[in-house]
Amino acid sequence: TNLKRVFAGGEPLAPRTAARFASILPQVSLIHGYGPTEATVDAAFYVLDPERDRDRLRIPIGKPVPGARLYVLDPHLAVQPSGVAGELYIAGAGVARGYLNRPALTEERFLKDPFYPGERMYKTGDVARWLPDGNIEFLGRTDDQVKIRGYRIEPGEIEAALRSIEGVREAAVTVRTDSGEPELCAYVEGLQ
Structure with missing residues (x-):
């Protein structure tokens, strides 16, 4: 009150x-x-x-x-x-x-x-x-910067880090809101 x-x-x-x-x-x-x-x-x-x-x-x-x-x-x-x-x-x-x-x-x-x-x-x-x-x-x-729960996030930096993993040829990071709250989602190509 x-x-x-x-x-x-x-x-x-x-x-x-x-x-x-x-x-x-x-x-x-x-x-x-x-x-x-x-x-x-x-x-x-x-x-x-x-x-x-x-x-x-x-x-x-x-x-x-x-x-x-x-x-x-x-x-x-x-x-x-x-x-x-x-x-x-x-x-x-x-x-x-x-x-x-x-x-x-x-x-x-x-x-x-x-x-x-x-x-x-x-x-x-x-x-x-x-x-x-x-x-x-x-x-x-x-x-491309996004904010999720107050944190600044650069998707390009995450994509670069993912591409540095052996076997990853390409990576894309986006924000999805399927659950109602924003979440990072990464897509990678090349991993077996």
């Missing part, structure tokens, strides 16, 4: 999960958080409203937390208008300095912020768009 808020994050919040939560705990606020480790985990949040959000296909990731700036940019780092998809960038106080002992990756992902001289922004690899109400909607990834 004392529970007031529940924060959900790590991967997109499914509308049916949000609806089920609201039917079980209608007096508790459900907050959808967004943010990668490179931006202190929380860069945006969205407080769900069961009535307003009932027919959404995707639950928004929300608006920036205080001290964060979110940009939806095209490949030339130009701002995308509301409703137009682009890559999501995070700037502000919570952005990390870079990756430990990985200067090339740091240079690729942590760019100069073109809107705040002297500051940097993090290139998330996430595709998003601004909604007319000022919230951001997550649409997917620019690469």
Whole structure:
């Protein structure tokens, strides 16, 4: 009876999960958080409203937390208008300095912020768009990276590891949701 808020994050919040939560705990606020480790985990949040959000296909990731700036940019780092998809960038106080002992990756992902001289922004690899109400909607990834139960997974790395096994000629890794929950599935060719 004392529970007031529940924060959900790590991967997109499914509308049916949000609806089920609201039917079980209608007096508790459900907050959808967004943010990668490179931006202190929380860069945006969205407080769900069961009535307003009932027919959404995707639950928004929300608006920036205080001290964060979110940009939806095209490949030339130009701002995308509301409703137009682009890559999501995070700037502000919570952005990390870079990756430990990985200067090339740091240079690729942590760019100069073109809107705040002297500051940097993090290139998330996430595709998003601004909604007319000022919230951001997550649409997917620019690469093959997937998230399962909050863990970042690069299927290409798993495929390469499988191909390094003697007798494996080819490998493909995908995410399946047959059971209702996302699971990794690997297909290999060449093993006897």
